[in-house]
Amino acid sequence: MDKERVHNLLFVGVVVVTGVVVENTYLLQVMTFIGINTLLALGLNMLMGYAGQVSLGHGAFYGIGAYATAYLSGTLGISPWLALVCAIFLAVGVAFVVGRPTLKLSGYYLGMGTLGFGMIVHILFREAGSITGGASGFVGIPMLTLGPLLFEGGQSYFYLVWAVVFGAIFLCRRILDSKTGRALAAIHGRENAAVALGVDAHSLKLTVFMFSAALGAVAGFLYAHFVLFISPDSFGFMASVKMVTMVVIGGMASVWGALIGAVVITLLPEVLHGFADHEMIVFGLILMGVMIVMPQGLTKGVMERYARYKKRA
Amino acid sequence: MEDLLQYLFSGISIGSVYAVVAIGLSMLYRSTELINFAHGEFAMFGAMGLVTLWGQLKLPLPLAFVLTVAGVSMVGILFERFAIRPVKDPHPISLVIITVGASIVFRGVAMVVWGKDPVAVPSFSSHGSIEIAGAVIVPQSLYIVAAALVLAGSLHLFFRYTLQGKAMTACAVNKKAAWLTGIPSSRMGLFAVLISSGSGAIAGIFIAPVTMNTYDMGTMLGLKGFCAAMIGGLGSLWGAFAGGLLLGILECFGAGLISSGCKDAIAFVLLLLILYLCPGGLFAQKQADRF
Amino acid sequence: MHGIRKEHENLLLQVTGLTKQFGGVRAQDNVSFGVEQGSVLGLIGPNGAGKTTLFNMITGVCVPDKGEILFDGRSITSLPVHKRVTAGIARTFQNVELFPGMTVLENVLVGMHVRLKSGFWGAVIRSPRVVKEEQQARKKALAILEFTGLLSYADRLACDLPVGRQKTAEIARALATDPKLILLDEPAAGLNRIESMALGELICKIKARGITLMLVEHDMGLAMEVCDKILVLDRGEAIALATPQQITNDQKVMDAYLGEEFQCLN
Ligand SMILES: Nc1ncnc2c1ncn2[C@@H]1O[C@H](COP(=O)(O)OP(=O)(O)OP(=O)(O)O)[C@@H](O)[C@H]1O
Ligand SMILES: [Mg+2]
Numbered sequence A: 001m002d003k004e005r006v007h008n009l010l011f012v013g014v015v016v017v018t019g020v021v022v023e024n025t026y027l028l029q030v031m032t033f034i035g036i037n038t039l040l041a042l043g044l045n046m047l048m049g050y051a052g053q054v055s056l057g058h059g060a061f062y063g064i065g066a067y068a069t070a071y072l073s074g075t076l077g078i079s080p081w082l083a084l085v086c087a088i089f090l091a092v093g094v095a096f097v098v099g100r101p102t103l104k105l106s107g108y109y110l111g112m113g114t115l116g117f118g119m120i121v122h123i124l125f126r127e128a129g130s131i132t133g134g135a136s137g138f139v140g141i142p143m144l145t146l147g148p149l150l151f152e153g154g155q156s157y158f159y160l161v162w163a164v165v166f167g168a169i170f171l172c173r174r175i176l177d178s179k180t181g182r183a184l185a186a187i188h189g190r191e192n193a194a195v196a197l198g199v200d201a202h203s204l205k206l207t208v209f210m211f212s213a214a215l216g217a218v219a220g221f222l223y224a225h226f227v228l229f230i231s232p233d234s235f236g237f238m239a240s241v242k243m244v245t246m247v248v249i250g251g252m253a254s255v256w257g258a259l260i261g262a263v264v265i266t267l268l269p270e271v272l273h274g275f276a277d278h279e280m281i282v283f284g285l286i287l288m289g290v291m292i293v294m295p296q297g298l299t300k301g302v303m304e305r306y307a308r309y310k311k312r313a
Numbered sequence B: 001m002e003d004l005l006q007y008l009f010s011g012i013s014i015g016s017v018y019a020v021v022a023i024g025l026s027m028l029y030r031s032t033e034l035i036n037f038a039h040g041e042f043a044m045f046g047a048m049g050l051v052t053l054w055g056q057l058k059l060p061l062p063l064a065f066v067l068t069v070a071g072v073s074m075v076g077i078l079f080e081r082f083a084i085r086p087v088k089d090p091h092p093i094s095l096v097i098i099t100v101g102a103s104i105v106f107r108g109v110a111m112v113v114w115g116k117d118p119v120a121v122p123s124f125s126s127h128g129s130i131e132i133a134g135a136v137i138v139p140q141s142l143y144i145v146a147a148a149l150v151l152a153g154s155l156h157l158f159f160r161y162t163l164q165g166k167a168m169t170a171c172a173v174n175k176k177a178a179w180l181t182g183i184p185s186s187r188m189g190l191f192a193v194l195i196s197s198g199s200g201a202i203a204g205i206f207i208a209p210v211t212m213n214t215y216d217m218g219t220m221l222g223l224k225g226f227c228a229a230m231i232g233g234l235g236s237l238w239g240a241f242a243g244g245l246l247l248g249i250l251e252c253f254g255a256g257l258i259s260s261g262c263k264d265a266i267a268f269v270l271l272l273l274i275l276y277l278c279p280g281g282l283f284a285q286k287q288a289d290r291f
Numbered sequence C: 001m002h003g004i005r006k007e008h009e010n011l012l013l014q015v016t017g018l019t020k021q022f023g024g025v026r027a028q029d030n031v032s033f034g035v036e037q038g039s040v041l042g043l044i045g046p047n048g049a050g051k052t053t054l055f056n057m058i059t060g061v062c063v064p065d066k067g068e069i070l071f072d073g074r075s076i077t078s079l080p081v082h083k084r085v086t087a088g089i090a091r092t093f094q095n096v097e098l099f100p101g102m103t104v105l106e107n108v109l110v111g112m113h114v115r116l117k118s119g120f121w122g123a124v125i126r127s128p129r130v131v132k133e134e135q136q137a138r139k140k141a142l143a144i145l146e147f148t149g150l151l152s153y154a155d156r157l158a159c160d161l162p163v164g165r166q167k168t169a170e171i172a173r174a175l176a177t178d179p180k181l182i183l184l185d186e187p188a189a190g191l192n193r194i195e196s197m198a199l200g201e202l203i204c205k206i207k208a209r210g211i212t213l214m215l216v217e218h219d220m221g222l223a224m225e226v227c228d229k230i231l232v233l234d235r236g237e238a239i240a241l242a243t244p245q246q247i248t249n250d251q252k253v254m255d256a257y258l259g260e261e262f263q264c265l266n
Helices: A002-021 A025-050 A059-075 A080-102 A107-127 A154-176 A179-189 A191-196 A201-227 A237-250 A255-271 A273-293 A298-312 B002-032 B039-056 B061-084 B092-114 B139-161 B163-173 B175-180 B185-210 B217-232 B237-257 B260-277 C002-007 C051-059 C081-087 C104-111 C120-125 C128-147 C163-175 C193-208 C220-226 C244-248 C251-265
Strands: A144-146 A149-151 B130-132 B135-137 C011-022 C025-036 C040-044 C066-071 C089-091 C181-185 C212-216 C229-234 C237-242
Touching: A002 A154, A025 A154, A025 A179, A025 A201, A025 A237, A025 A255, A059 A080, A059 A107, A059 A201, A059 A237, A080 A107, A080 A201, A080 B260, A107 A237, A107 B092, A107 B217, A107 B260, A149 A154, A154 A179, A154 A201, A154 A255, A154 C120, A179 A191, A179 A201, A179 C104, A179 C120, A191 A201, A191 C081, A237 A255, A237 A273, A237 A298, A237 B092, A255 A273, A255 A298, A273 A298, A273 B092, B002 B039, B002 B135, B002 B139, B002 B163, B002 B185, B002 B217, B002 B237, B039 B061, B039 B092, B039 B185, B039 B217, B061 B092, B061 B185, B092 B217, B135 B139, B139 B163, B139 B185, B139 B237, B163 B185, B185 B217, B217 B237, B217 B260, B237 B260, C011 C051, C011 C212, C025 C051, C025 C066, C025 C212, C025 C229, C040 C051, C040 C220, C051 C081, C051 C089, C051 C181, C051 C212, C081 C089, C089 C163, C104 C128, C104 C163, C120 C128, C128 C163, C163 C181, C163 C193, C193 C212, C193 C220, C220 C244, C229 C244, C237 C244
Parallel strands: C025 C237, C040 C212, C040 C229, C089 C181, C181 C212
Antiparallel strands: A144 A149, B130 B135, C011 C025, C011 C066, C229 C237
16 A cells, blocks of 8 residues: 555656656657546546456547537637536536447447447537538637636646646546446456346446546547647547557556556657658557457566566576 | 439449448358458458559459459458467457457558559449439449349358358357367368458459549448448348448438438448347347347 | 235245246246245256256346246346345356456455445545445455355455365355345355365355355255255256155156266266
């Protein structure tokens, strides 16, 4: 327990110090994106890693968060913070309506169902031009302010995003370290047995689905007010696949893993800058390679191998 | 009235392509219980192969056809050998992620090889289009429909009358029993992959002259093929065929009567409805609960 | 009507006309019986007789084609599984189904799921009440482990336990749901003589707590010892319901079993 607290403090400390020390706007921007991606990975990780349900359409919730706040605060002129609340409610509502029938499916059918849902939402973003600006995107998203504070790029936004990330990690921890978390682990391990013990698997999966949708919407909100311009392609199939890749890399079922996944997936395109065309190939190979060799995820797989190695030595 | 007839003709033509894609997916599922999310990319490779071999290298069409199908089948076999067979714990979630990963790799490779811009090939023949009651049919549409019929028909005969085909059906019905009677199920799996990727390539080849061929055309084709296969009931040959036609026709009427923008959405809405309401397919006698 | 009610007053579980067909197999054919409050009912029958299917229908895992199940005076025929657990029905599985990645203690805690009030928001807010509930749950789980003799295994991973202990751990997990009725599916399968005796004792201890039991048992010896009554199933039909002594003297039952044994010999 105490060791965990030390880790947490260390983590917060590192982030705070980074924000103070780093002055390069480009680096700050990259790290802000890492934060936003961590939120996405955290949410999907709850669903994939803990509840054991795959979703190939989570980009939709990311997009719903972004477009909801864009429309409400950009077009209608509502306070962005109010828009955030609406965005979360909208995403959770959509997750409820879609998740109820979809989460009854499993395996390939679940993959296809969530993929189809993601595609439909993506098409809606593209076609509902009067609200979303259509394929050319939405311009005119206001910057966030809080009292006298203006969150424009740079340091202030970095801190805002990471504060939200801390909050989300804290939330996930609390949920996992409770009766709900135990039940999740149970249905992931042996669904039949969990159900026979009275765990309502379907409603539990739905709860987690809605929770991860909410985190996705928050990430979308932060993304929209950061880049100030959004277009449907940021929330399409590739966005969903990127989210899955983050979770798979990070090692399913680990909160820190989500962070590692987000770091890798955000930095990879920056590192591969000269090879922009090869980005897709690299993503795909990572996904395939990790799943073939270490189906439990990269972080966990490496850690297990290391433990085995140490035991032998 | 002409419009409606036109939608119907277009629907049958595009539906035949979906049917061929669906047949490939469905036959693979039947023998191996694998859903290949990268199946649409085989069709993309088929189209791109034709563009290169026939459109650019000017090989004779039949040769280009054979080479393309052989090449794509080769890719399919390598894919099965190196990405599917080594999976120790073939849980659907892992396989979903692996095949999605493969689809992205294929797409990335195609983007590097063929670039991001659409490429086109001419129609297979230079006959003029035919007019029936005011609706126009381009000859390529007829070739597509014929190809779908020939493919489905020959697969039907194959499964019904050849030893290999019967063995594959036996494998599909009961792996363990088939194994006990000495049918090598891994070879059957390989054969199924061959049929599946080959027919994917055929779909791509026939659609190439009437569409914009891009590195990412496979995604939509694959998903619609899956939708069609689901409509007809996964694993059923003629179900996949009928599902493809139905989807194509609905799509064209939707695009014509509602809006062309929502054309793609129709397939996905249909897909969700099928998944929720009758996962065994529209023609299934009884609800199948495989999963 | 009144007379019937009175006669059945102390029945905890009452099953009438249960029928279930799997394709061509009739796994359950018009089965009716009752289980008295606080008693132990043994369930015997050859392989494929439909014993597990009967359990599946009582727990709600599988829906009967026909028939009714009354539990504790009300119909539970159309209740989902988790509501039946809340009502007081718990079970173990024929093949051990512990959660392999969890410790024995955690397994038992999952068993308490329906008895803990705090939900999703409780976990998020974590009020003092929730914390207290969690502490009490742990205490109770440890008490159950002590009762079943597993206390020393509390922090071991469930999959690291020997088979016999795993079976007991499953019973402990079922006890954690605070049941009125426990269904044990072949609890003695794979146990050695000593373990089997310990199991017999545990069953008596559970009965002494006022919990009703039903158990599937192939080993007639154990069944004779612990059961108040025995229900014999054969090819989906209930062919006898009587005391152990009566069963051993029953020609029909012996035929069903002997027939089976002959088949095994051949
Ligand atoms: N889900 C199912 N689908 C199809 N058939 C089933 C199903 N469950 C059980 N059966 C069939 O019902 C019959 C009864 O099975 P059941 O498992 O209840 O027998 P049992 O008495 O528990 O046998 P055993 O002693 O082997 O455990 C068997 O023929 C079995 O094949
Ligand atoms: Mg049984």
